[in-house]
Amino acid sequence: MKYKLKYLPAFLAYCVISMSIFAEASIALYDSMTADQQSSDSKATVYIFTAPDCPIANRFSPYIRSLESEYSSKGIRFFLVYSNPKITEQKVNIHRKDYHLDIPAILDVDRDFARTAGASVTPECVVYVPSNNGQSRLVYRGRISNLYEDFGKWRHAHTEENLKSILDQILKGVAVPFSSTKAIGCYIF
Amino acid sequence: MRWYICSLSIILIIGFKKPGFTAPTFVEDIAPIIYQNCIQCHHEGGIAPFSLMTYEEVSKRSRQITEVVESGFMPPWMPDSELTPALIGERFLSKEEIELLRNWHEESAPEGSSATPLTPPSITDEWQGGSPDLILEFPEPYILQEEGIDVYRNFVIPISVDEKRYVRRLELIPNTKLAIHHALITIDTTKRSRLQDSLDAGPGYEGMGIGSAEFPSGHFIGWTPGQVPYESYPGTSWAIEPDSDLVIQLHMLPTGKPEVISPQIGLYFSDEPPTQLSMTLQMRDFDIDIPAGEQNYWIKESMKIPVDVRAVGIYPHAHYLAKEMNIFVTMPDGNEKTLIYIPEWDFNWQSDYRYIEPITLPAGSQLNMHYRYDNSDENVFNPNYPAKRVVGGWKSTDEMGEVVVQVLVDSDQDLQLLQQSQIDYDMEAAGGDANYNYNIGIYLEQQGELQRALSFYLKATELDESFASAYYNVADIYRKLGDLHFALKYFNEALAVRQDFGMAEFEIAKIEFELGKTQGSVARLKSLIERYPDDLNIHLALARVLRHQDLISDAYALLMNKEIVFDKSAEFQIELAQIEIEKSIYQSAENRLNSILETNDSDKSTPGYLDITETLKAAALSELAQIFHSRDNLNEALNYIDGALEREPLQSSLYIRRLAILRSLEDTAEFSHTLIQLVSLSAQLGMHYQSILEELDSLEEKQTLASAYAQINDFEWAFKTADEIIKSGIYSEEALQPLKLKRREYLLESL
Numbered sequence: 001m002k003y004k005l006k007y008l009p010a011f012l013a014y015c016v017i018s019m020s021i022f023a024e025a026s027i028a029l030y031d032s033m034t035a036d037q038q039s040s041d042s043k044a045t046v047y048i049f050t051a052p053d054c055p056i057a058n059r060f061s062p063y064i065r066s067l068e069s070e071y072s073s074k075g076i077r078f079f080l081v082y083s084n085p086k087i088t089e090q091k092v093n094i095h096r097k098d099y100h101l102d103i104p105a106i107l108d109v110d111r112d113f114a115r116t117a118g119a120s121v122t123p124e125c126v127v128y129v130p131s132n133n134g135q136s137r138l139v140y141r142g143r144i145s146n147l148y149e150d151f152g153k154w155r156h157a158h159t160e161e162n163l164k165s166i167l168d169q170i171l172k173g174v175a176v177p178f179s180s181t182k183a184i185g186c187y188i189f
Numbered sequence: 190m191r192w193y194i195c196s197l198s199i200i201l202i203i204g205f206k207k208p209g210f211t212a213p214t215f216v217e218d219i220a221p222i223i224y225q226n227c228i229q230c231h232h233e234g235g236i237a238p239f240s241l242m243t244y245e246e247v248s249k250r251s252r253q254i255t256e257v258v259e260s261g262f263m264p265p266w267m268p269d270s271e272l273t274p275a276l277i278g279e280r281f282l283s284k285e286e287i288e289l290l291r292n293w294h295e296e297s298a299p300e301g302s303s304a305t306p307l308t309p310p311s312i313t314d315e316w317q318g319g320s321p322d323l324i325l326e327f328p329e330p331y332i333l334q335e336e337g338i339d340v341y342r343n344f345v346i347p348i349s350v351d352e353k354r355y356v357r358r359l360e361l362i363p364n365t366k367l368a369i370h371h372a373l374i375t376i377d378t379t380k381r382s383r384l385q386d387s388l389d390a391g392p393g394y395e396g397m398g399i400g401s402a403e404f405p406s407g408h409f410i411g412w413t414p415g416q417v418p419y420e421s422y423p424g425t426s427w428a429i430e431p432d433s434d435l436v437i438q439l440h441m442l443p444t445g446k447p448e449v450i451s452p453q454i455g456l457y458f459s460d461e462p463p464t465q466l467s468m469t470l471q472m473r474d475f476d477i478d479i480p481a482g483e484q485n486y487w488i489k490e491s492m493k494i495p496v497d498v499r500a501v502g503i504y505p506h507a508h509y510l511a512k513e514m515n516i517f518v519t520m521p522d523g524n525e526k527t528l529i530y531i532p533e534w535d536f537n538w539q540s541d542y543r544y545i546e547p548i549t550l551p552a553g554s555q556l557n558m559h560y561r562y563d564n565s566d567e568n569v570f571n572p573n574y575p576a577k578r579v580v581g582g583w584k585s586t587d588e589m590g591e592v593v594v595q596v597l598v599d600s601d602q603d604l605q606l607l608q609q610s611q612i613d614y615d616m617e618a619a620g621g622d623a624n625y626n627y628n629i630g631i632y633l634e635q636q637g638e639l640q641r642a643l644s645f646y647l648k649a650t651e652l653d654e655s656f657a658s659a660y661y662n663v664a665d666i667y668r669k670l671g672d673l674h675f676a677l678k679y680f681n682e683a684l685a686v687r688q689d690f691g692m693a694e695f696e697i698a699k700i701e702f703e704l705g706k707t708q709g710s711v712a713r714l715k716s717l718i719e720r721y722p723d724d725l726n727i728h729l730a731l732a733r734v735l736r737h738q739d740l741i742s743d744a745y746a747l748l749m750n751k752e753i754v755f756d757k758s759a760e761f762q763i764e765l766a767q768i769e770i771e772k773s774i775y776q777s778a779e780n781r782l783n784s785i786l787e788t789n790d791s792d793k794s795t796p797g798y799l800d801i802t803e804t805l806k807a808a809a810l811s812e813l814a815q816i817f818h819s820r821d822n823l824n825e826a827l828n829y830i831d832g833a834l835e836r837e838p839l840q841s842s843l844y845i846r847r848l849a850i851l852r853s854l855e856d857t858a859e860f861s862h863t864l865i866q867l868v869s870l871s872a873q874l875g876m877h878y879q880s881i882l883e884e885l886d887s888l889e890e891k892q893t894l895a896s897a898y899a900q901i902n903d904f905e906w907a908f909k910t911a912d913e914i915i916k917s918g919i920y921s922e923e924a925l926q927p928l929k930l931k932r933r934e935y936l937l938e939s940l
Contacts (some may be wrong), residue, residue, distance in 0.1 A: 055238035055367060058445035062336035099446045100335075149569040151253070152262035152535065156338045156509075156572040187252045 142181030214301020321455030424465030807837035
């Protein structure tokens, strides 16, 4: 994993500021983030790749919202990532309003973030934790839960909540090795 | 041999190395496939989540498209098209088409160019059969929750037709993307669905059972996204009667945001009543009992086909655990013929299917249904995790195995034989299952076979002593058969096993009143009103009982108190007008009644009364006749009552009122004419000798009655009337002379 999440703290600062000014959650262009990677005040950061026209990602919206409200108070930050050359701020706002996703968003127009994080579909999530050397470390990439087994094959309720269990491990303070799962959804590339 | 291998390798080279191979392009190769198979659903505003109309829209999803067509998920179509006879609206891609899509994706989805610009075919989300004769809409939209998996709800829509109509085509416009996965369309003539609706908060009521609603006799009607609209087989239109309700069951899938559900249903009428007999054959297994973890649980049902029939449609049905479905016919010669084979059942794409050409099932065939279920954790659709034992039932987490086949039948006699075969199957299948016996009861009741229905309901109560609706239906049949005491007994049983069974208690109150137990009835109705403060029918019933007790002011106060709540009910207005007439508040009564007559039900723009029917209009006219009668404006009164009779020629009270007006007018000729009409219709009117006699005032009128009976050659009652007159002692010999002669003739003849 070559990629270092170097822009993170400044980006967070931007979000915090804009959130305090506007009631709506913020949007930032992935490109606009410039800063170093020294410190982060959060225990982990979750990026959820999503897309307005992906039915599978949309069905996860209520669950994403409930995870965010449960874990953000425990020191974990959440971002939505829209990796799509045609995405606009307006589309993101409409999408977040329709699906009641009051979560800061990143416009990844060139899909660089998706490429570097290794995300290939929506919905898919990546989880970073601050590491000793001051850089962020990727601990999880993959599905949010096992609700979908394949296109058209979804369970009545998920029986494995992958993202949630990673976050619980992080909060317990145990060392979390990198793991990944295959996410089912709409392709980013 | 060498030569052979050699030529094979040449083929291989041509096939796989593709010398001179040019990558497929969108304009030349891909667009035709997509336009032919995908865009009916995948267009802007269509039911699929995204459009696939333009190059850009298709190319950005080339990978997902390749995967979903290879897995067979898209285009959605469950039946195996090789084994199943050709079905209307069949959707599948050939192997070559799938391969083209894959190659195109692997070659980075080039657009290509073409001399003529690519124009996607135009697709409509409007009515496909032109504008419907009747459009039905939800009284109010339903808001589907954002999260969860399946929601089943039944919506009750009154059908506003003035007379019996025949439906040949039905379309549904979902008005929402994605959320509605499947709809079943049924008809309820009993009003029970309305009651059920009123007991459940929000529009419609929850559940997978359709209660007292039924598919139109001999048909089944479903809707799935993108399906070719329902069209009945030529000659098999189905009837809808005034005053019935369309009950539509929606299977909805939450999308992640709240969805407004308010589909429109368009009905297309035919001028012709059905000319072709049809019937639906049904097989179902309610004894399903699948152990946890079982991956190969089979059910097998079969039914004898005693006459030649032709299958035109098929509706296989199961819930989540079913995997494989095979419905086939064993011919008299032992050969087998597939009716439908579904190798991988997916409840989310359930549908009903219609054959392009009817399939002949000769007399002596056997219809078979073989379904396989997987109740293991491997089955993603398993609603239980970990897997647990699942039994048959109506809830979505129960399992079902059912098939409905619509068949054409050649003659009435064949139809009867086929119905008998269905009943034989049901009897044998029902065995010891309370639900099953209950369902057959419903089926028979709908066919008008009350006595037989009764025995199935009673069996259901024996098998399950706490089966409240079975007791209720037993009671209901006893009431229809005129046995009020038994009706009361069983309504009480229903209430005993389900204490909050408001409908049963309401029926008890009504029967108590009919049996003269007025006090008890009043107390019950009052307590029901406390529990259901906004129920119109309970208020009307109590008002009627109070009026009967001459507590006019109490009845008046009761209804006036609710005037605002029920202001959209014509029935309520009429009841109130009748009370006002009794209290001589004529002007207000007249206003109410006129407002009912002014309500034009075909004009939706003026919000009138929601329950307006011809019967209620007739009632309003009759009350107006009463008002004008009491004002001595007799000709006007006669006009009104005739208007009422025109709308409702089978309502005895209207004849009685007409007689009263004619009596005041002293028009004896017309009086006698009306009486003749009354006695000749007495069977249909449900008004017989004694009750007619009670309405007559004088000896002359009784003599007129005697001659009316004689006129229609009903001498039994003519003589009886004559006897009645003779008993009273004062009569005119002259008037009775012809009758006496006739009687002599009659007696002689019978000797």
